Structure formats: C-alpha cells, structure tokens
Amino acid sequence: MSDQEPAPAPPVAPARPHPDATRRSDRSRRAIYAAALALVSEVGYPRTTIEGIAARAGVGKQTIYRWWSSKADVLLEAFLDLGEQAARAAGQDPAAQAIPDTGDLAADLRAVLRATVDELCDPRFEAPSRALAAEGLVDEQLGREFVAKLLDPSLQLYVDRLRAAQDAGQIRPDVDPRIALELFVSPLAQRWLQRTAPLSHAYTDTLVEYALYGLVPR
Amino acid sequence: MSDQEPAPAPPVAPARPHPDATRRSDRSRRAIYAAALALVSEVGYPRTTIEGIAARAGVGKQTIYRWWSSKADVLLEAFLDLGEQAARAAGQDPAAQAIPDTGDLAADLRAVLRATVDELCDPRFEAPSRALAAEGLVDEQLGREFVAKLLDPSLQLYVDRLRAAQDAGQIRPDVDPRIALELFVSPLAQRWLQRTAPLSHAYTDTLVEYALYGLVPR
Known part of the structure; x- marks a missing residue:
C-alpha cells in the first residue's frame, strides 16, 4: 500500500466515493483493525465475532460485511496493516519489502x-x-x-x-x-x-x- | 518408568495396595490417559475437564483427583506415557533415553x-x-x-x-x-x-x- 493508505479493495468495486466518505471510511477501517486485534488478544480467535468487532469499533456490522467476507479476512488485513505500520515506524518504505x-x-x-x-x-x-x-x-x-x-x-x-x-x-x-x-x-x-x-x-x-x-x- | 509400569506417585503416599487393586488402578490409569488425550484432541484444552475425562474413562472423578491435582497434570503424564509407548513400540528401552x-x-x-x-x-x-x-x-x-x-x-x-x-x-x-x-x-x-x-x-x-x-x- 502507498502512504495514502487506500481502503482495501472491496469484493465488488463501488462507485468512487466522495472525499469526506473516504476519510470516514479510513477512520472506520482503522477502528475495525484495532478492535479485531484487541478482541482476538483478549478472548482468542474462536470467540472473536464480526458482531463483537463491530460493537467495539463503533460501526455497524454491515460496514464490516461490506468490506470483508469473514473475521479471518478482517484479521489478515489487520495484521498486514500492523506490519506496514511497524515498517513505517522503523523508517522503512513498507512497499519496498x-x-x-x-x-x-x-x-x-x-x-x-x-x-x-x-x-x-x-x-x-x-x-x-x-x-x-x-x-x-x-x-x-x-x-x-x-x-x-x-x-x-x-x-x-x-x-x-x-x-x-x-x-x-x-x-x-x-x-x-x-x-x-x-x-x-x-x-x-x-x-x-x-x-x-x-x-x-x-x-x-x-x-x-x-x-x-x-x-x-x- | 520400568516395564512394570507402576502407577504415578500420588501426592500423598497411600498404603501399599493389594495386587488386584494395582491391576484395577493400572486399567483405570490407562483409560484416563486415553480419555484425556482423546478429549483434548476433540474439544481443545480449555473445554477439557476432569469431569469429562472421568465420564469418558468410566471412572469416578474422585479417582482422578486422588492421583492428579489438575487436568494439566493428567495430560502431562498422558503425554509422557505416550512417548514411552512409542519408544517401546520402536524397540527402545524407554528408561534409557x-x-x-x-x-x-x-x-x-x-x-x-x-x-x-x-x-x-x-x-x-x-x-x-x-x-x-x-x-x-x-x-x-x-x-x-x-x-x-x-x-x-x-x-x-x-x-x-x-x-x-x-x-x-x-x-x-x-x-x-x-x-x-x-x-x-x-x-x-x-x-x-x-x-x-x-x-x-x-x-x-x-x-x-x-x-x-x-x-x-x-
């Protein structure tokens, strides 16, 4: 991903969103990643649910289902994002792995x-x-x-x-x-x-x- | 352990048991090991309980508590026993590791x-x-x-x-x-x-x- 951190590609390409909507989406996406990582740490994978992630992130669960098809997919991207953040914090370009x-x-x-x-x-x-x-x-x-x-x-x-x-x-x-x-x-x-x-x-x-x-x- | 496979040392040393009781104990012990290994495979560690092991082994749960203080202890000995059986099956002396x-x-x-x-x-x-x-x-x-x-x-x-x-x-x-x-x-x-x-x-x-x-x- 580039430094602009676009939202991950949804399963079906949506109409190009309004800039405000993009910013809102990005905030939601970050909140969902954080909630997913926190939940899986606290209760383990089997008891982590899309509903639980949505509640903790303060979004509707339809927001999650719009972008991801399963909790495994959410977690996968949350981990990829964590790795990119770590690379960036270490002064590396996360794209140039x-x-x-x-x-x-x-x-x-x-x-x-x-x-x-x-x-x-x-x-x-x-x-x-x-x-x-x-x-x-x-x-x-x-x-x-x-x-x-x-x-x-x-x-x-x-x-x-x-x-x-x-x-x-x-x-x-x-x-x-x-x-x-x-x-x-x-x-x-x-x-x-x-x-x-x-x-x-x-x-x-x-x-x-x-x-x-x-x-x-x- | 020797080939005579004595029961594991109980937390408090009991009076020396009658030979029939020893054979009964040995059968119970093997049934408990098998039940513990099967249960942990099927439902995972968190949902494996002393009660579940006892029910599956066909023994009272007090029989388990008499010999072991926790499910972790039962499983530890079940694994040690599994390793000894594997060594014996491979023609090795499990005592001479x-x-x-x-x-x-x-x-x-x-x-x-x-x-x-x-x-x-x-x-x-x-x-x-x-x-x-x-x-x-x-x-x-x-x-x-x-x-x-x-x-x-x-x-x-x-x-x-x-x-x-x-x-x-x-x-x-x-x-x-x-x-x-x-x-x-x-x-x-x-x-x-x-x-x-x-x-x-x-x-x-x-x-x-x-x-x-x-x-x-x-």
Whole structure:
C-alpha cells in the first residue's frame, strides 16, 4: 500500500466515493483493525465475532460485511496493516519489502533478525499474533491461509536474499534457500512461540554465525 | 518408568495396595490417559475437564483427583506415557533415553530426526499434541510447564549428544550446544506446528547436513 493508505479493495468495486466518505471510511477501517486485534488478544480467535468487532469499533456490522467476507479476512488485513505500520515506524518504505543487500550477508541477516526480535517483543504485536498462531495450529484451514498470506511472503524475502548471495558465490550453489532460511528463522520462531528460551540480539547473531559457518570445525 | 509400569506417585503416599487393586488402578490409569488425550484432541484444552475425562474413562472423578491435582497434570503424564509407548513400540528401552552415539554424529542425528518425523506424523500423537501446543502459546503458565516437563528433557538429549561430539573434536569447541540443536530441531518443529511445508526424511537429512557444514562454501 502507498502512504495514502487506500481502503482495501472491496469484493465488488463501488462507485468512487466522495472525499469526506473516504476519510470516514479510513477512520472506520482503522477502528475495525484495532478492535479485531484487541478482541482476538483478549478472548482468542474462536470467540472473536464480526458482531463483537463491530460493537467495539463503533460501526455497524454491515460496514464490516461490506468490506470483508469473514473475521479471518478482517484479521489478515489487520495484521498486514500492523506490519506496514511497524515498517513505517522503523523508517522503512513498507512497499519496498526486501532484506537489505549490502554485500555482507551475515551483517544483513543479523540486522533483519534483530529487528524481528524487537517486533516479536512488541506487546501490540505479541498478543494478537499468539492468539492467531494458536488457532492456526488446530484450525488447519485458517493456519494454511495465514501461512500463505502472512508468513510465506516474509520467508520469500529470505529466499531472495539467499539467492543473491548464491549468485555472489557467498552461499554454496547446491543449497536450497527455502530450507536454508529455516536454520535461523525457525529457532527464533520456536523460542517466541513456545517460550523455550529467551530472545536477544546476541542469540540471533549466534544463529546467523552457526548457520553460515556450520557446527563442525572448518 | 520400568516395564512394570507402576502407577504415578500420588501426592500423598497411600498404603501399599493389594495386587488386584494395582491391576484395577493400572486399567483405570490407562483409560484416563486415553480419555484425556482423546478429549483434548476433540474439544481443545480449555473445554477439557476432569469431569469429562472421568465420564469418558468410566471412572469416578474422585479417582482422578486422588492421583492428579489438575487436568494439566493428567495430560502431562498422558503425554509422557505416550512417548514411552512409542519408544517401546520402536524397540527402545524407554528408561534409557539417549541419542545413540555411534561416533558418526551426522548419522546419529539423521536417525533420531527421521524417527521424530515418523512420530510427529502419527495421528495418535498429532491431534492431542497440537491442542496442547496451541494452548501453551496463549496460556503462558501451561506453556512453560509443558516445555519444562516434556520438551526440555528431549532437548537435553541433543545437548548431551552434541557435548559428546565436542569432546570428540567433531563440533567446534566454542559452539553452545543448547543453541546449536535448534538449527535442526526448530525447523522441524515449525514445519510441524505451523504446517509451513511438508515433513520428510530427506528434509531432516538436509537440515543435519546444512547445520553441521554451514551454508557458505568451505
């Protein structure tokens, strides 16, 4: 999305709205995202309803049904918007999603993983993400939808960066980037999801070092 | 536990039971484990109750309260028992929990990760494990208890095996085994938990290869 933050495309294209209506819509849309994220954090996914989101956002539920077909769709866009806000707050252009390529792969991976640690520890992100991830574990359809729409696009950024490193001769040519990225992304994900051990920048720096250079003596 | 499978230690030690009572207790205990695992798979952790477990197992709920103080405790032991049954079915001594040390670290890790893939794909294990993991994501106390009692002890087996490899000069001496194990364990955990991609023996073999030898050219 651009900085003008247009409303998400409705299922059926409406007549072009009056500017005042656009501003009103944008306020409603933000209130709906906030309500959806707050509700799923507080009561979990199964007890989050369109009615509950509408009541909390102070809009009629028809307003929600006009733009989205299900609570899963509302939450999906609320998360995409949260990610864009976080990118903007970090001074990045949310449209230009890519892992930096300074030529130093280790430094670039350390930087992006440190930023991910900070995001995972942000309370605005943590509670709704946990609630949604928990439901995705048991509701296979929801889980697959959110992996496809939220997780896979971010993993693809690592695939792209690792491919560039392969082209530069910095990663073995026979390595599958889609598996390789899991050596540093999945440990961070598991520590966060299951709280198996603390997160820190030193920890993700170590993951990058081990993954790139291996555990056996060189 | 030994092959005689004694009942778990009750909170207050009872008088030594008559042999017939022991056999009855053992049957009840197995029925309670099965009921707890089935219920948590079907209705999730929050809606699993001691009353529901008792009704399904065909025992009085006082029988459950005599041995366990909470549904979390029942489920914890049901999972420990499931793991022991799986070990026994695989021809292992469940008391002698250790990763084999043939001297070939890569081969030993490949073998144990292949066996883990098989267990994760076993439907008897999958549904209750998912239900419990999902609840652990949002219920921090439950999550920490199950990590401490179920997950950490298995991760410690990898720590021990990696330490032995360090002693044998097969792993860099400066590597922290508790972090190193995550390079192959966490990717498997995340693929299983979040269904991000398929599991296979070829996949875990690849993880071992990448983790041991690193992604950059040697």
